[in-house]
Amino acid sequence: MHIIISGAGLAGSLMAIYLAKKGHKVDIYESRLDMRKATISAGRSINLALSARGLKALHEVGLELEILKGSVKMPGRMMHDKEGKTIFALYGKNEDEFINSISRADLNKILMTAAEKYPEVSIYFRKEIRTVDFDKKTLEVFDLDNGGTESLSADLIIGADGANSIIRRSMEKQIPDYQSRIDWLDHGYKELSIPPADGGGFRLERDALHIWPRSSYMLIALPNADGSFTCTLFYPNEGVESFAAMDNYDKFKKFMETEFPDAVPHMIDMEEEYHSNPVGKLGTLKCYPWKLGNAAVLVGDAAHAIVPFYGQGMNASFEDCQTLNECIDRNGDDWTKILEEYEALRKVNGDAIGDLAVENFYEMRDKVADPVFQRKRKLEHIIENRFANYRSKYALVTFSPDVPYTYAKSQGNKQDNYLMNLCRDIESVENLDVEKIYAELIKL
Ligand SMILES: Cc1cc2nc3c(=O)[nH]c(=O)nc-3n(C[C@H](O)[C@H](O)[C@H](O)COP(=O)(O)OP(=O)(O)OC[C@H]3O[C@@H](n4cnc5c(N)ncnc54)[C@H](O)[C@@H]3O)c2cc1C
Incomplete structure (x- = not known):
């Protein structure tokens, strides 16, 4: 052919x-x-999260290992609140389940x-x-x-x-x-960056996907092997709080400093990037x-x-x-x-x-900072570690290349609804009957 x-x-x-x-x-x-x-101009490197499905396809043509050489592991997400406090949450059962920034x-x-x-x-x-x-x-x-x-x-x-x-x-x-x-989503995106630390190394925790969830918008950052981070601001395209309204650098800078105070001091090239990087759809x-x-x-x-x-x-x-x-x-x-x-x-x-x-x-933007969601993730983490057969929706999508996305969607959503309802009315997940919850989950 x-x-x-x-x-x-x-x-x-x-x-x-x-x-x-x-x-x-x-x-x-x-x-x-x-x-x-x-010739590649100095500066930004755009990265992507490569996970089990992509790796399986690359493995079949013998390229998985070569490609992983230049990657950085991300076993979980690091959430940053407005005071700069951080919480780390694993994506999978343990640190051995990770996605790769490449x-x-x-x-x-x-x-x-x-x-x-x-x-x-x-x-x-x-x-x-x-x-x-x-x-x-x-x-x-x-x-x-x-x-x-x-x-x-x-x-x-x-x-x-x-x-x-x-x-x-x-x-x-x-x-x-x-x-x-x-x-089309109402939100667009702008790419920004955090360069390596002076003398090399990372300015933020290396092994994590960083998220600054702020309800109707968010900033994320993925590490690069050279010590830099590629950051992406997801923000509404139109409206009072929007890219369209932030029509000059002073407004943008003020917004960034107010919302992401622990990230902005590291964004050395923010002004240049504000002007040169377009808003993507x-x-x-x-x-x-x-x-x-x-x-x-x-x-x-x-x-x-x-x-x-x-x-x-x-x-x-x-x-x-x-x-x-x-x-x-x-x-x-x-x-x-x-x-x-x-x-x-x-x-x-x-x-x-x-x-x-x-x-x-919507989950990353609105829910990761929500206490109900955090309890649900904690409970799900306990269940995932106790029962080998149980996989969260995230794990079905990201770490389970042998199940189709259709299954990940239908089963994952049923599990999420069940667990979110359960976690809504409780203060802590410590004393729950996990065996019973697991028995209910596998019936879904
Ligand atoms: C901000 C952002 C972040 C992302 N992050 C991730 C991530 O973390 N993980 C992940 O898995 N995916 C991610 N993606 C998605 C990922 O980038 C795409 O799914 C992937 O690039 C699709 O690959 P592709 O080869 O189909 O298309 P493309 O990468 O778009 O490649 C298409 C190619 O076709 C060429 N082309 C187009 N028209 C013509 C033409 N008429 N004639 C000749 N050549 C042509 C283009 O120049 C281009 O080289 C992200 C996307 C965005 C926008």
Whole structure:
């Protein structure tokens, strides 16, 4: 098969590796510069949380360990209140269950280099796919350097070109009643940073995802291996308290100093970052179908862009690639069947993690500082450690790559409702009959 992939981002590069391992010829067209050659400007490094689902997919192509080398473990979240007091809460049963903070650029570079090691894979940079004819399986590619246009053909077209995918938008034009909708969050985000301490080291606790929950908004910070932190402020786009209203640096600075007094002294470049980093939009994309006959298919954000509050967008994208690979294993050369099975398996899960991610936004923003929620987490932690079979919703999503997101959503929400109700009317979780609670939980 000759396969064209639109996009050499995280999903496109990993998908190419899976396909090359099967002997397919893969050409990837990427509109950006080759980030391995472009000089990286000093300063910010954007990071992502990589967890069990993504690691499982990377393990299958032998890249898990190389990628983890540059990561920082985050076994829990460190919550900061307005007085600067902190509370640490584990994500899993113990410190051995953690998520990994990893540089997006380094990860992408490793994946591209690993893909190019296969003679079957070529990546063409600064080439933007502009139009697609699925009947003829042809694409028009625009050269962003010389302005020329090239016509290409393939046996299969894979859209790994992110939330604004041209492959999806072309399907939308060609398939009658194509369903596609993006629900935008009222909140946007701005990236900020905390540099390494003078002389090296970390200015905040290294092994944690830091959160400053403030009810209708929040700041988070993820550590980088070089001692810096990538911070993200999630804040309403419009309204009295909003990015739109904070229209000059003095207002922004005052707000930050009032709300996040223990973080701001470390944000040495805050003024420059306020001016240079745009406010990003956040939305949940749901679309259907994800494929067109045996001609084209979507993977990653092209099929299911989600909000980042479960740290699962990339993990889900990697899981797409792994599932598509398994569908190929099961169905040989029957690409119509391969794509049908892939879509049936993944569409429901893409929707489920999209919903979970929005729910987690409200949990991180409003609930982590709530005493009922804190009691619930304490109780759940006791249950998780006492009964090996019990897994919290967070653990089902993050540490359980063998259960689908659909199960994590339905079971996790039932458990959460039960435990939140229980913890609402009690002062402490110390003297509860944990055996009885567990017996109720497994019946849900
Ligand atoms: C603020 C934020 C924080 C996040 N944090 C996490 C996290 O902690 N954990 C996690 O798992 N996920 C996280 N995500 C989600 C994650 O970034 C995405 O899910 C992931 O990047 C999806 O990978 P992708 O390859 O599908 O798309 P992308 O990474 O968007 O890659 C698409 C590629 O296609 C190229 N392209 C686009 N159009 C064309 C075209 N017409 N022709 C050629 N090339 C094209 C683009 O240049 C790009 O390189 C976060 C997202 C955001 C916004």
